[in-house]
Amino acid sequence: MKLKHLLLSALVLLTTTVTFAQEEWEPQTFVTGYVNTAAEYTDIDYKHYWNDIDPAIGLSEVALLTSYKPLSNLEFKGTLVYHNNLSDIRDLFVEAYGRYTFNEGFKVSLGKYLTPLSPVNQYFFAPLNTAASLPMLVSHHYLLPQSISGLQLSGEFGEDIKMGYNFTYGSYLSVGHSAFGMVGIQGREDILGLPISTDSEDFERVSHLGGSGRIYANYKGLLNLGLNYFDGRKSLFAISYGGGAPEWKSSSKNSYGVDVQLNLGSAKINGEYWVGSEETKELKSSTGDYYSAEFKGYYLEAMYSVGKLTPFVRLDYVSDVQGAVVLPVNYELFKLDQQTIWYLENVLNISEFDTQLTADVTSYTVGLTFRPIYEILLKAEYRHIMPSNDFKMLTPGIDLPQGSASSYLEDGSFNHYTLSLVLSF
Amino acid sequence: MSIFTLGAMAQYKVIANKSNAATSITKDEVASYLLKKKKTWASGAAVVPVDQRANSEVRKAFSSAVVGKSVGAVKSYWQQAVFSGKGTPPVEKANDQDVIDFVKANQGAIGYVSSGADISGVKELKVN
Numbered sequence: 001m002k003l004k005h006l007l008l009s010a011l012v013l014l015t016t017t018v019t020f021a022q023e024e025w026e027p028q029t030f031v032t033g034y035v036n037t038a039a040e041y042t043d044i045d046y047k048h049y050w051n052d053i054d055p056a057i058g059l060s061e062v063a064l065l066t067s068y069k070p071l072s073n074l075e076f077k078g079t080l081v082y083h084n085n086l087s088d089i090r091d092l093f094v095e096a097y098g099r100y101t102f103n104e105g106f107k108v109s110l111g112k113y114l115t116p117l118s119p120v121n122q123y124f125f126a127p128l129n130t131a132a133s134l135p136m137l138v139s140h141h142y143l144l145p146q147s148i149s150g151l152q153l154s155g156e157f158g159e160d161i162k163m164g165y166n167f168t169y170g171s172y173l174s175v176g177h178s179a180f181g182m183v184g185i186q187g188r189e190d191i192l193g194l195p196i197s198t199d200s201e202d203f204e205r206v207s208h209l210g211g212s213g214r215i216y217a218n219y220k221g222l223l224n225l226g227l228n229y230f231d232g233r234k235s236l237f238a239i240s241y242g243g244g245a246p247e248w249k250s251s252s253k254n255s256y257g258v259d260v261q262l263n264l265g266s267a268k269i270n271g272e273y274w275v276g277s278e279e280t281k282e283l284k285s286s287t288g289d290y291y292s293a294e295f296k297g298y299y300l301e302a303m304y305s306v307g308k309l310t311p312f313v314r315l316d317y318v319s320d321v322q323g324a325v326v327l328p329v330n331y332e333l334f335k336l337d338q339q340t341i342w343y344l345e346n347v348l349n350i351s352e353f354d355t356q357l358t359a360d361v362t363s364y365t366v367g368l369t370f371r372p373i374y375e376i377l378l379k380a381e382y383r384h385i386m387p388s389n390d391f392k393m394l395t396p397g398i399d400l401p402q403g404s405a406s407s408y409l410e411d412g413s414f415n416h417y418t419l420s421l422v423l424s425f
Numbered sequence: 426m427s428i429f430t431l432g433a434m435a436q437y438k439v440i441a442n443k444s445n446a447a448t449s450i451t452k453d454e455v456a457s458y459l460l461k462k463k464k465t466w467a468s469g470a471a472v473v474p475v476d477q478r479a480n481s482e483v484r485k486a487f488s489s490a491v492v493g494k495s496v497g498a499v500k501s502y503w504q505q506a507v508f509s510g511k512g513t514p515p516v517e518k519a520n521d522q523d524v525i526d527f528v529k530a531n532q533g534a535i536g537y538v539s540s541g542a543d544i545s546g547v548k549e550l551k552v553n
Contacts, residue, residue: 030513032504067513077510095510104464113510122509127501159463221462374497424504 025072033064034424036126040182044414056182060084060420061126065095073101079114081125085179094124094147109152116152116166117212117228118144119259120272120299130312131367132379132420135272135299139180139187142320143255143274143297144230145172148212162218169211174234185416189385190318190361208233210253221263228257234278251280255295271300276320295320296360310369319360362386377422386413436486437537440525440547444532449551456492458535460502461512466533474515475527475536483521483539491537491552 038060042053063081070076079095086092097111114121120138123129124146137143150170157163180186210232218224231254255276262269279292296319303312367381439455441447446468457463459474466472477484479496488496503514518524521538528534528547538544 026516028513028516030507032507065508067507069513075513079508116510122505125508128505128508159465371497371501374500 027071028067028069030067031065032425034062034125034127034422035059036061036420036422038132038182038418038420040185040419041417042183042185042414044185044416053183053185058084058182060180060182063125075099075101083180084182085184087178090173091178097152099152103155105155105157107154109154110150112147112149113152113168115145115148115172115212115230116154116168117214117230118257118272119224119226119261119270121146123270126420126422127377127424130301130303130310130369130379131314131365132381132418133186133365133383133416134180135301135314136187136189136316136318136361136363137272137274137297137299139178140297140318140320141178142318143276143295144212144228144257145174145210145232146178148172148210149207160220164214164216164218166214167211168213170209171207172210172232174206174208174232181418183416185385189363190320190387223263224259224261226257226259228259228274230255230257230276250282251278251291253278266305267303269300269302271298273298308370308372310371312365312367312369314363314365314367316363316365317360360387375424377424379418379420379422381418381420383416383418384413385416436540437483437490438540438542438544439491439535439537439550439552440528440544441535441550442528442532443546443548445548445550447550448548449553451553452491455535455537455550455552459492459515460499461506461515470533473531473534475524475531475534476515476517477521477524477537478517478519481520483537487537 037058039055039057041055044053061081061083063079065079066077068076076098077095078093080092081094082092093112095111095113097109097113099107099109101107114124118137120135121144124134124138126132133139138146148168148170149172150168152166152168154166155164178187210230212228212230214226214228216224216226232252234251234253253276255274257272257274259272260270274295274297276295277292278295279290281290296317298317299315301312301314303310363383363385365381365383367379369380370378439450445466447466454463458472459476461472461474464472477487479500485496488494488499492499494502506512507514516527518527518536521542524536524538525542525544525547528536535550
């Protein structure tokens with residue numbers, strides 16, 4: 001009986017605090033979008049690379065966002081983003097949801113959302129992202145999935161000092177690396193031209209259950225601090241030697257992040273730091289240890305607006321798929337992910353590997369945006385991308401299910417130039 | 426006070442529903458209400474902002490003088506808010522009379538009209 005009263009009281013509380021802000025509500029429709037055309041060039045130099053990367057000019061992204069509010073407390077939103085390397089129709093719908101606002105402190109949404117646990121996901125869209133390229137935390141989206149479908153509870157309290165929360169639970173598409181941009185460098189800075197990593201989209205496009213949580217505090221729009229958490233299931237691609245077929249192994253994955261945004265009017269600083277791990281009880285070494293791996297990434301960006309010009313700098317780092325192996329027999333070096341290295345070392349007891357060579361990537365960016373009018377945005381950007389090693393890759397001495405490697409990167413670092421024109425409406 | 430500021434101030438009036446107890450308001454408060462940064466009046470009532478079309482002269486003058494941004498910059502602000510799920514812009518009305526009618530019909534409404542508009546039926550808030 002007490003529970004019944006409690007539920008009834010909660011229902012009354014929720015329904016009586018509904019905000020009817022407009023007595024004579026008129027349905028509101030808002031439509032916005034953009035077309036992003038880019039010219040890109042990279043001097044990445046893979047010997048024997050199966051496709052040379054030519055300079056490219058063309059349509060990089062198109063986005064359309066529609067919002068419809070038939071009632072003051074009910075909103076429908078849909079966002080479609082096409083990009084040059086779109087490989088699956090499911091990726092076209094980055095957001096599609098309905099949200100009911102009981103009050104500012106309690107909103108319930110159903111549908112699919114850009115994962116709300118990371119502010120950098122807000123910069124997914126070209127007009128909002130100062131740089132022409134996405135932060136690697138977003139484009140790799142291994143530490144945080146790009147979108148989650150399901151149920152979302154969110155709310156915000158206060159005015160000068162705002163406290164907010166956002167909890168989302170549902171299915172997410174487990175995609176490790178998704179190519180972006182005209183030359184397909186973005187999102188694959190550490191795997192391009194190398195054997196396909198086990199977490200790449202070509203190997204796994206499977207939905208798993210997962211949830212995210214975010215709490216944040218905002219002081220007068222000047223300073224924002226956030227804490228984020230993601231936890232989900234994942235499948236690992238377990239390699240098999242000796243003629244056996246590769247198998248999927250169920251695993252768990254979680255990550256933690258902290259973010260800060262400082263907005264001083266003309267000057268803005270954004271930063272995030274993430275750590276994550278995955279583990280499975282289905283892969284056991286000869287000594288009885290279970291497989292686990294850890295990941296890390298961060299991002300720091302500073303910009304300063306001078307009229308219609310905004311120069312900016314950005315530092316990116318990710319270590320999500322990593323590891324390198326030396327095969328002493330042929331003195332060959334090729335890159336593998338952590339799981340494969342662990343498997344070779346601990347299950348197959350092949351110990352002659354040098355696993356100190358990791359494949360983390362650091363990227364330095366400088367750029368300039370020019371927005372003479374709202375509808376036109378021009379971005380020029382230079383990135384210097386530095387994988388932690390010189391991946392010199394020859395045909396491996398063993399047959400990996402990922403395929404044999406036949407290319408190698410002469411010099412570990414390379415440059416990436418982008419000129420981007422964004423037309424907004 | 427500069428001649429430019431005087432000129433800009435003379436081009437618009439901030440209006441509210443007659444039931445609203447406020448008689449004056451600061452520039453920062455008006456900007457916060459129109460940008461939906463503040464959502465309640467001092468009385469606790471919900472604020473219902475109403476904007477004018479982006480190409481109207483009164484909006485250009487208002488945005489520059491009160492919000493401190495060009496109309497294009499305000500549109501960029503709302504584009505970011507919409508894309509990131511933080512909110513949608515205020516309802517836009519085609520002319521002064523439509524704004525006045527909206528403010529009459531909504532107790533928590535706040536809007537702005539040209540300085541020469543007939544605002545009978547609503548009240549003007551003095552901007553400090």
